[in-house]
Amino acid sequence: MKALNYIFALVLVLVSAQPTLGAIKTSIVNGSWDDPAIWSPTGAPLSEDTVIINSNVTCFGMRVAFAANLFWVQSGSSVSGDSIFVLNGSFLIDGMVDLEDFSISGGINDVNNGQINADLFATGGGFTNSGTLSGDTLVIGDGDFVNTGTVEVNFLVCPPSPYFTSNHGIISAMDTLLIVGKFTNHSTAFVSAGWLHTSLDGDTLFNNGEITAINWFHGYGTATGTGGKYCVELCFNNLDAITGTVDVCDATPGGTWPCDINMGTIASTVTLCTASPCSSVGMEDEFLKTPLELSVFPNPMVGSGRITINGLNGQSFDYSIYDLSGQLIDYQRNVSNSQIEINAANYQSGMYWCSVMTANRRSQVKFVIQ
DSSP: OHHHHHHHHHHHHHHHHSTTSOOEEEEOSSEETTOGGGEESSSOOOTTOEEEEOSEEEOOSOEEEEOOSEEEEOTTOEEESSOEEEEESEEEESSEEEEEEEEEESOSSEEESSEEEEEEEEESSOEEEOSEEEEEEEEEOSSOEEESSEEEEEEEEOOOTTOEEEESSEEEEEEEEEEOSEEEEOTTOEEEEEEEEEOOTTOEEEESSEEEEEEEEEOSSEEEOEEEEEEESSOEEEOSEEOSEEEEEESSTTTTSTTOEEOSEEOTTSEEEOOSSOOOSSOOOHHHHSOOEEEEEEEEEESEEEEEEEOOTTOOEEEEEEOTTSOEEEEEEEEOSSEEEEEGGGSOSEEEEEEEEOSSOEEEEEEEEO
């Protein structure tokens, strides 16, 4: 009811303030976006119309660009297909959006309470996620980003200064998480990344919860927190300042891996430790409590080998393989079998690290190529 009151109040204010901007188009039956009969009033939305989705609308082979006062997908409704949506306006997602690209600019109080899945999801303004956001690449532009739900993507770029990211939920970036502005990870929150880049441009990363990464490159800025944990599984590069009363746990300390470099400062109040992966200090998530079981055969490998994943229970998974320097060597999405075949001829001799992640679990294993 609160969402209903909010949405109609917003529609009323925007439409009454700008009466020439177009009609309010509502989808009333399931069908294709460009079918005039599924809309009330009849006719596919024009670029300036306010759009309310109250059914299941499909979009295939289309590029939809519009400047709506509001794009609202109601609970139980959806917009899906292989199309590109470019919106200059505000949106409220209570249902589901599943598109190739979903790009937004000029919005006010953009909110996802439902589910958004897109190969590219880019927003140029402030954005709040209290639902589920998944896909390949998420880019937050000039606006604050507040997450109280779940974000599961491969690449995530957080907003630059003077904007901020506030995480109260779960953020998982399978490949790269780039933090270039103020970022706060609260005490009940969890962040997981393959490559964590904190090039803060003089800003601060506050971590009172848990941040775990295969590799962490900490550039210009300060990483701090109260009682939080930073856990690194392979490469740890610190080029600026780490302060506060946090744990920094590097699983490969003391030059075990040559990519561990400290050219900055680490305060005496910081506890240096070895712990990989971190244990949850916040949400009791299955991803942390029941890791996948990974086994390598043979290890070392000569010619070929395989990594077997136990405990998938029918789930598909993504995997990344890194070399000794932390460089990404191989990456595959939506693998449906329970084995990763390794052709040693494609690798140089040395040690490698494989990270496997499903929708709610993640595990890592080392292997050697001779």
